[in-house]
Amino acid sequence: MNKALSPKLKKFLDFIQRFTLVNGQSPSYEEIMSTLGFGSLGTVNWYVKTLEEKGHLSRIKGPNGKRALILNQNETQTATIARLPLLGLIAAGEPIEALENPEMVDVPPSLLHPDHYVLQVKGNSMIEEQIHDGDFIVAKKTSIARSGQIVVAIINGEATLKCYVPNSHGIELHPRNPKFPIITVDPTDDFRINGVLLYSFRNYLN
Amino acid sequence: MNKALSPKLKKFLDFIQRFTLVNGQSPSYEEIMSTLGFGSLGTVNWYVKTLEEKGHLSRIKGPNGKRALILNQNETQTATIARLPLLGLIAAGEPIEALENPEMVDVPPSLLHPDHYVLQVKGNSMIEEQIHDGDFIVAKKTSIARSGQIVVAIINGEATLKCYVPNSHGIELHPRNPKFPIITVDPTDDFRINGVLLYSFRNYLN
DNA sequence: ATACTTACGAGTAACTTACGAGTAAAATAA
DNA sequence: TTATTTTACTCGTAAGTTACTCGTAAGTAT
Incomplete structure (x- = not known):
């Protein structure tokens, strides 16, 4: 060595x-x-x-x-690492802000998958989903979702994090906190699903 | 093999x-x-x-x-496993409820340590700390803390999760959300630190 | 007979490796 | 200061190897 x-x-x-x-x-x-x-x-x-x-x-x-x-793991190496790329910052109502040099963040090994990625939440615009400033979310990249899943969606260029509920009239997005209003997606809206939410976490270390 | x-x-x-x-x-x-x-x-x-x-x-x-x-069920394990024991349920204002058969929950490998443990939050009594029903917290077992750390503390048998701030007058416990009141620990209180908060997470699978 | 397993030969795409040559920058010698 | 050598990379391609695939025929247990 x-x-x-x-x-x-x-x-x-x-x-x-x-x-x-x-x-x-x-x-x-x-x-x-x-x-x-x-x-x-x-x-x-x-x-x-x-x-x-x-x-x-x-x-x-x-x-x-x-x-x-x-x-060859030289023995000084830390334990097994399990990391996913931090792709960007997300705030409700704004476009997702991509990071140029994605750093890697630790996640549970069970979440390792090529289609998974991490976003950090900026601001408190997602408290209705009980996700706070600085929290991290792990999502699986996909453009389809099942009813009841929480999706990372882009409506007319603006990011949002809501529970996906399709029905006969169209698509509804429900917040986790029922005090907040349900969003109904208009057929004329540019609606895209970016991924489905798998996990969220917060780090208290410094 | x-x-x-x-x-x-x-x-x-x-x-x-x-x-x-x-x-x-x-x-x-x-x-x-x-x-x-x-x-x-x-x-x-x-x-x-x-x-x-x-x-x-x-x-x-x-x-x-x-x-x-x-x-051959030799090493059936999928990926590297990184788990900590789920020791119990915690709700602010109540004693910590210990689990008889602690199951193991996945955590980032960087959190693996013999002194670390996991608690699941019951109820919404900790929203002032922005921790919600069903969330998990990872803490390090210790009886001392540094100023500014968030501690799992027991006051007169009741669990709480607050920012530890000792000063000349005694010990204060600050909530993360400043809208909530600061708790001042009375010298006659039975005050014990159970651990310091390292990490919290929420799982959206199933 | 029926329901399977095993053996063999051959083909192809995916993948690694060897080889020969080139360049820009840093180190060394003149 | 200039000439030279070395270092740390880079490129293109041909040739070799492996991973996986196919079709068929022969074998074996109930």
Whole structure:
């Protein structure tokens, strides 16, 4: 296990770790290439060989093993990590604000999935859903929902978080707190479902 | 025991498990073929042989046994597990209600620690802390706290969740929502800190 | 007979690896 | 200061390997 890794090497290693964690299998050279923005498989191969020589990477299936890259956990490493990307900030009535460099946030391992993502709530515009400023929500990316699920929806460009209730007249969005009004989606509205809510959490650490 | 199964192998294994569970017997090769969309028994056979070699599948009736596939329940675990015990139910103004058989709940791996535990919130007595009915809280067991931390405290046998602020006059407990009153702990009160709040979450699945 | 399992040969797409060459920046020698 | 070498990457492609697929025929237990 050699000296310090260059930022590029480290980024490469990080990507493999995250991809494997989220997708359940390690990425192919081609997937690495396109995600990391390389123009050639040769480049990917150079990284793999370099990291293998330095002892940070191994092939689990011997030579020519497909999707067989794993990182060597140097014992100093923290416990298993389970993280999802923090894609943006959400506030009711405003567009979702995407983050350029999504950081990764810890979540329960059972929530790991390629289609899951995290948003942080900005402001108290969602107290009717009992979600507060600074809270995080985990959602599953999908454009369809079942009745009763809480959806991350965009109506005319404005984000909202409500319980999805389709009926014969159209679509209704119910707040969790019955004191607030039910929204009825007009057929002329631009209505899109962004995902369904799975989990929300708040961190009290500093 | 080769761990890295490809998604297809995994799906195959999953199907056998589910089928056996539902039907009480394992599927025939032909049933596997049609359900999983293969065009040939050879393909099914290839999967069985491969999974057997990797140690994930066994034939319970020896060679040529009919409907004799079973999974080796070695490390049936899906992903990494990260769980803490759900010790009890908490409601402001009442004693903490301990659970006899604490079940385990999923948490982010970064929260794993022997001194950490989970409580579920009962009722809406903690909305002043922006914690709602059914929410879960993760706390660290300790009897001391630093100023500014949110503590799980017991005053005269009644549970409360507040921000701990000691000063020259004694101990004050501030709610997160400033509209609610500050509690000043009387020296004659039986005041104990049960733990400090680390994390709270809510699950929207089911 | 019937209901299955097993063996074998062959094909294809997905994937890894080897090789040869190039560049810009930093380190070293002149 | 300039010339040179080394370092840390980058590119394109051909060739090799594996993962998975197919079809069919022969085997085996009730």
